[in-house]
Structures are given as C-alpha cells and as structure tokens.
Amino acid sequence: MMSRKPLIAGNWKMNLNHLEAIALVQKLAASLPAKYFDKVDVTVIPPFTDIRSVQTVIDGDKLLITYGAQDVSAHDSGAYTGEISGAFLKKLGVTFAVVGHSERRTYHNETDEVVLAKTKAALKHELTPIVCIGEGLEIREAGDHVEYNVAQLKGSLAGLSADDIAKTVIAYEPVWAIGTGRVASAADAQEVCAAIRGALEEIADAATAASVRILYGGSVNAKNVGELVGQADVDGALVGGASLKPDEFATLSAIAAGGPLP
Numbered sequence: 001m002m003s004r005k006p007l008i009a010g011n012w013k014m015n016l017n018h019l020e021a022i023a024l025v026q027k028l029a030a031s032l033p034a035k036y037f038d039k040v041d042v043t044v045i046p047p048f049t050d051i052r053s054v055q056t057v058i059d060g061d062k063l064l065i066t067y068g069a070q071d072v073s074a075h076d077s078g079a080y081t082g083e084i085s086g087a088f089l090k091k092l093g094v095t096f097a098v099v100g101h102s103e104r105r106t107y108h109n110e111t112d113e114v115v116l117a118k119t120k121a122a123l124k125h126e127l128t129p130i131v132c133i134g135e136g137l138e139i140r141e142a143g144d145h146v147e148y149n150v151a152q153l154k155g156s157l158a159g160l161s162a163d164d165i166a167k168t169v170i171a172y173e174p175v176w177a178i179g180t181g182r183v184a185s186a187a188d189a190q191e192v193c194a195a196i197r198g199a200l201e202e203i204a205d206a207a208t209a210a211s212v213r214i215l216y217g218g219s220v221n222a223k224n225v226g227e228l229v230g231q232a233d234v235d236g237a238l239v240g241g242a243s244l245k246p247d248e249f250a251t252l253s254a255i256a257a258g259g260p261l262p
Ligand SMILES: O=C[C@H](O)COP(=O)(O)O
Pocket: 011, 101, 173, 177, 178, 179, 180, 181, 217, 218, 219, 220, 238, 239, 240, 241, 242
C-alpha cells in the first residue's frame, strides 16, 4: 500500500485575533522542532484576518508549519461582498482551504453543489481543498452513516477528474463528535474512512484512492489521536478545540509523527 504522510490540521474556527495568532504559532514552533516534519505535516487554519500575521511569523522564522484558510469563495473576484478569493489566498502563501465544514453547511446552508464549486475554486488557484463530510446524530443512530457519507462525498466531488481528486484531502467529521468531547471510536472512524476510500476508487481509480489523505475530525485530543491515526485509512486529524492549545497540539502532532513526545 502506498504510504501517506499524516496531516494534522488545526482549525481555529472563529478564535484568536492576529496578535493571539502570532503568539500561538510561536509557541507551537517552540514545542515542535523541525525533526518531526519528516513524518508529519502540520498546518494551522486561522481566521482570514490572521493569515497575513501567521505568514509573517512562518516565513520570518523559516518554520515548516503550513497554514490554510477556513473557506474559499467559489468566485475569483468581483461583486461578492464579504467573500475571499482563492487567488488572494494563494498570494498569501496559503496551502489548504477547508471547504464544506459542517458549520458552514449548517449555518450558511452550503449544499454539496456549493461545496463542489468551492472545491473547484481551490483547485483552480492551486490550494489543496480539505473537503469535509460527516453525518448528524440521527443518521448515525439509524445506522445510515456509511451511505450518507459516501453520498455526500460523491456530491461534493461530482465530475472532478481523478487528477483533481488526487489533489484533495478528505475530512470525515461526524457532526455529533464536533466540539462535544464525544469522539468517534477508532473503529467507527476507520469504518467510514475505509468507505470513503472505496468510494474514491469508484469515482477516480485505485491509485488515486490509495494516495488521498483522509482525516478524522471531532473531539480529537492528545489522548485519543494515537489510536485514531493508527487506523489503516485514517491519515491524520482535523482538530478544533485542541488546536488552540499549542502544547497539546504539538503533542498530538508528535504522536501522529510516531513520537517521541516533545
Ligand atoms: O474542524 C474541526 C472540527 O470541527 C473538530 O472540532 P473539535 O476538535 O473542537 O471537536
């Protein structure tokens, strides 16, 4: 099997102003020396207003941490008040763009069609989309979670070529596990991530499916990350709350790298 380098992505959501962002990145860098980055990719995903400050620290100190954006417009430029173009993000050195996070699907009514358009925009501007999918509690309790996630994945990637799909990262985030402290079991995460890989093989091809990184997200912390990333089809984590604590985020990144602890 092709080996996939783990990715630990810290989604800060709407937390930390630009001064707090600088302090967090500096603390994270101090806790996570360069030796780890051969074995794990670590990215921080701040609010848009922090990105320039984060870029300045990372470039100035030649850090190996990358950074992403929490969303990207489906449009390139023009009369779209409040939106942020992928072209602007690329110019700021952004590597990843989260698309279709459940908070955007829920609070901003983003459908699979919108997520697909944003995924295409990210790819067009050479950003790596982190395409989020995940079921709510009712669907999980009804036992329909595998079918639901596969359908959401297919809707969010509909019509993309295998080459484009190979440039994405997928994040499985069960909505009931986000910010609740109720993490999915490692077996539950593996079940859905394996089904996602199977679906990628169907819509692209085996080599593409084997190369795409699939993250788990939802109440990941330093205590549970080891078991989660130890699963065959879980290639890292999309971390919310624990990414706001630089020591814990460094520790869980080191665990994903296979240790030693910082
Ligand atoms: O994007 C991150 C997720 O929504 C997970 O958030 P959480 O780690 O706070 O549960």
